[in-house]
Structures are given as structure tokens and as C-alpha cells.
Amino acid sequence: MIWEDPGMPASPSTARAINDRLALRLLQQEGPLTAGQLKQLTGLSRPTVADLVERLTAAGLVSVVGESGEQRRGPNARLYGIVADRAQLAALDVRTESVSVVVSDLLGAELARASLPIADDTxxxxxxxxxxxxxxxxxxxxxxxxxxxxxxxAPGLIDPASGELRDSSGLPAWHRRLVAALQERLPARVLVENETNLAALAEQRDGAARDRDTFVLLWLGHGTGAAVVLDGALRRGASGGTGEIGFLPVPGTRTLPSATDCEGGFHSLAGAAAVAALAAEHGLAAESAAHEPHAAALVRAAVAAPGDSGPVRFLDALADRLAIGAASVIAVLDPGCVVLGGEVGQAGGDALATRVEERLRRMSPLPTEVRASTLGGGAVLRGALLTARDGAQDELFAAPGSAAGRDLL
Incomplete structure (x- = not known):
């Protein structure tokens, strides 16, 4: 570790904080480790590792969780792990007609989960x-x-300056009020992000884009949206509106979108209602699961019946529509990879992704791989939990032993 080099302009306290953070990140990524394994992975000296383990233990962030089976019993065999119950986290997926929540420990292990429908007239x-x-x-x-x-x-735009949910037409007023109410009622830090951006984060960490640092997530659920990740960084735009693809003017609609209504934009081709209408034109019907867009059930049924002409024509027609929106994004960003996200993208699987990729190959000179989501609608809740975990760990791991580290719980 370079911070042991006396030639570097780092104070002892700065070096200790950086070394501690490095060790905590390794424990978070790799799981419990012995002091010897920490020494090997960090490149730090044995005395330095011993000191940081003592500091982290005293701060209540690390504890002995067992012994290594590969070593003899004794101090060298002790396995150190992050104290998972040092902090509890919550993640919310706020939809127009429902709320889902999951509570986890500091490492992201789920402790409880619940959901609640909220009627339109509430x-x-x-x-x-x-x-x-x-x-x-x-x-x-x-x-x-x-x-x-x-x-x-949550759906809607997040102000890039304040981090707050902005007023958006078509969204329930309780969305904005909910954030303030949680901040008032809970002794917790509240972080808000656009739902599609969180889905992209989850797909990159745990889903279909694990090996990509540049890609676009095309969200296909009740509504449409897109998230843009370039060189590993999520791009939000000047007003937080990057990815509002539902407003993208496209051929095949009867009108043009306006500043307050995406009717006539890409949403009119690929939103859940449009997909359901397209399925009806091809004689498709399906039973929907709870909290799932009916469009996703229709797409899943079509994929399961590839030998029938109606489902095949439906999937082909849907791929035609999706390729129109995806081609516009590709022409501007050249992401190299498009993930069909949300419940509909996951339901379509490789059958739909392959069709969209074939059409893009004919429409664009830019090579683009199309992948189906592996997380579906659950990506939003997973992304919210990852964001909460990252935020808590950044604060807890910043300076173990400092006042901030001591006073968090």
C-alpha cells in the first residue's frame, strides 16, 4: 500500500483512514478474512494490518466471526468480518399505484420485505x-x-443540484410528500434516485450488464424510460432528464409529444398499454401475476408459444417498435450494449432481445449487443438497496473512530 511510503505527502491520520477504508472494502467484497489474507491483499505490513484490525474492532465495525480451516487455531487463524448489524438500511420502490420496501443489514442481507397497493383515489x-x-x-x-x-x-426527474424529486406531470402528488415525510419521521438519511437509473445500477452490479462499463438500459414496464451509463458513470443530464425516452418523437404514432404529455412519443409504441393493445391485435391473452404489468404476462406467453403464428408476429412487431427507440439512442451515444429492462424486458428474454438486435444491425452501422434484463422489475428495489448500502458504508467507513463513526447508531 503506497501510503506506507514515507515519501508520500500523507499525514499518519490520513494514511490510517485510507488503509482502514481499503480493508473494509475488501471485507465487504470478499467476506471474512484473516489478518494474513488482509496483508496479502492490501500489500500492507503485518504491524500495519494488526493496528488497523484493532482500530476497526474498537470502532465496532469489525469483529471475529470464526477461524480459518486452513490455519492452526490461534490469533493467526481468526477470521475478521464486518459487523453486519452495525447499521440497518431500507430501500423503497415507489410506483404510481404501490410501494415496496425491503430492510437489510449493512452488508445488504435482507431482513424483511413488504409491499402495499395504493389506490388511484387515495x-x-x-x-x-x-x-x-x-x-x-x-x-x-x-x-x-x-x-x-x-x-x-421513484419515477420522475431528480434535481441534479438538490437531489430532490422534482414536480412532474402525471405523477401522484404523494410521491414528493413521501420523501419529506420519511425525513421527518425517521432518524435516517434519505437518498432519492430515478427508478430507471437505479435499475441500471442493479443490472450493472448484479444483472445483465455486469461486464459492461458503457451501456443503455431501456426500461419497459408500466411506462418507458432509459438510463445511460458511460465509462462506468451514470449520466443524468443538465436537468436530471437523461433517458426520458418516452418523449422521443418516433414514426408510427398519430401525434407528437408535448412538454407535459408523452402521448405520441416512444411511450405510445412501447408503454404497457401500447404493448397490450398490440398483443390484442394478434389475438394474444394471458393471466397477469400480482404487481406485474399485464404487458409482461402477454410477452411471456408469446415467448412460451413460439410455434404459433400469432405470438411470433406479435414478438416481431414489438421488436420493430423497440428498435425504433433504441436506434435513436445508439446513433447519439454508441453504447455498444442495450439492456431491455423492466418486467417486459425480462419477460421477453433472449427471444425478444435477439429480434431487436437483428433489427438494429440492419438499421445502424454501430455494432450493438442487445441483452434481456435478468432482474426485471425487481431491479429498482435492488438498485435502491445498493444505493443505501453504498451511502451508509461511505459514511461508516470514512473514518472509523472519528466522531462521525461513533455517533451513527
Missing amino acids: GTGPAVEQAVTLVERTAKEAGAERLHTVGIG
């Missing part, structure tokens, strides 16, 4: 109260007396 105040109560009840069920960080995925 007033703003009652809707907010139902959602906040759901979070509090789920946290109590998980044994989390005090949540450290809450990550929220």
Missing part, C-alpha cells in the same frame, strides 16, 4: 401515511430500531 395525506407506516412496520419486523440510510427509487 388522497395525498392518506397515501403518504400508508407508505410511511409500511416502512416503519417493516423496519420493526426486521428488528431495526433505527434505520441508518433509506434509498428510494
Whole structure:
């Protein structure tokens, strides 16, 4: 580790903080490790590793969780792991008609999960109260007396300057009120991000884009959206609106979108209602699962019946539509990879992804791989949890032993 080099302009306290953070990140990524394994992975000296283990243990971030089977019993065999219950986290997926929540420990292990439908005619105040109560009840069920960080995925634009959910036409008023209510009722830091951006984060960490640092996620659920990841960084745009592909003017619609309504844009071709109407034109029907867009069930049924002419024609027609929106994105960004996300993208699987890729190959000179989501609609909740975990770990791991580290719980 270069911070042991006396020629580097780092104070002892800075070097210790960086070494501690490095060790904690390794424990988070690799799981429990012995002091010898930490020495090998970090390149630090044995005394330095011994000191940092002592500091992290005293700060309540690390503890002995067992002994290595490959070593003799004794101090050298002790396995050190992050204290998972050092902090509890919550993640929310806020949809127009429902809220889902998961509570986890500091390492992301799920402790409790719940969801709640919220009817269209529910007033703003009652809707907010139902959602906040759901979070509090789920946290109590998980044994989390005090949540450290809450990550929220919501439709709409996130102000890049303030990090707050902006007013958006067509979205329930309780969405914005919910964030403020959680901040008031919970002794926790609340982080808000656009749902499609969180889905892209989840697909990159745990899903279809694990090997890509540049890609576009095309969200296909109740609505449409896109998330752009370039060189490993999520791009939000000047106003936080990168990826509002539902407003993209496309051929095949009867009108043009406006500043307040995406009707006539790509949403009119690929939104859930449009997909369901397209399926009806081809004589398709299917039973939907709970909390799943009917469009996803229709696509899944078509994929399961590839020998019938109706389902084949439906998938071909849907691929034609998706390729129109994807081609526009590719022409501007050249991402090299497009992930068909959301419930519909996951339902379409390789059958739909292959069709879209074939059409893009004919439409664009830029080579682009098309992949189906492996996380589907669950990507938003997973991305919100990853965001909460990263935020909590950044704060907890920043300076173990400092006042910030001591006073978090």
C-alpha cells in the first residue's frame, strides 16, 4: 500500500483512514478474512494490518466471526468480518399505484420485505401515511430500531443540484410528500434516485450488464424510460432528464409529444398499454401475476408459444417498435450494449432481445449487443438497496473512530 511510503505527502491520520477504508472494502467484497489474507491483499505490513484490525474492532465495525480451516487455531487463524448489524438500511420502490420496501443489514442481507397497493383515489395525506407506516412496520419486523440510510427509487426527474424529486406531470402528488415525510419521521438519511437509473445500477452490479462499463438500459414496464451509463458513470443530464425516452418523437404514432404529455412519443409504441393493445391485435391473452404489468404476462406467453403464428408476429412487431427507440439512442451515444429492462424486458428474454438486435444491425452501422434484463422489475428495489448500502458504508467507513463513526447508531 503506497501510503506506507514515507515519501508520500500523507499525514499518519490520513494514511490510517485510507488503509482502514481499503480493508473494509475488501471485507465487504470478499467476506471474512484473516489478518494474513488482509496483508496479502492490501500489500500492507503485518504491524500495519494488526493496528488497523484493532482500530476497526474498537470502532465496532469489525469483529471475529470464526477461524480459518486452513490455519492452526490461534490469533493467526481468526477470521475478521464486518459487523453486519452495525447499521440497518431500507430501500423503497415507489410506483404510481404501490410501494415496496425491503430492510437489510449493512452488508445488504435482507431482513424483511413488504409491499402495499395504493389506490388511484387515495388522497395525498392518506397515501403518504400508508407508505410511511409500511416502512416503519417493516423496519420493526426486521428488528431495526433505527434505520441508518433509506434509498428510494421513484419515477420522475431528480434535481441534479438538490437531489430532490422534482414536480412532474402525471405523477401522484404523494410521491414528493413521501420523501419529506420519511425525513421527518425517521432518524435516517434519505437518498432519492430515478427508478430507471437505479435499475441500471442493479443490472450493472448484479444483472445483465455486469461486464459492461458503457451501456443503455431501456426500461419497459408500466411506462418507458432509459438510463445511460458511460465509462462506468451514470449520466443524468443538465436537468436530471437523461433517458426520458418516452418523449422521443418516433414514426408510427398519430401525434407528437408535448412538454407535459408523452402521448405520441416512444411511450405510445412501447408503454404497457401500447404493448397490450398490440398483443390484442394478434389475438394474444394471458393471466397477469400480482404487481406485474399485464404487458409482461402477454410477452411471456408469446415467448412460451413460439410455434404459433400469432405470438411470433406479435414478438416481431414489438421488436420493430423497440428498435425504433433504441436506434435513436445508439446513433447519439454508441453504447455498444442495450439492456431491455423492466418486467417486459425480462419477460421477453433472449427471444425478444435477439429480434431487436437483428433489427438494429440492419438499421445502424454501430455494432450493438442487445441483452434481456435478468432482474426485471425487481431491479429498482435492488438498485435502491445498493444505493443505501453504498451511502451508509461511505459514511461508516470514512473514518472509523472519528466522531462521525461513533455517533451513527
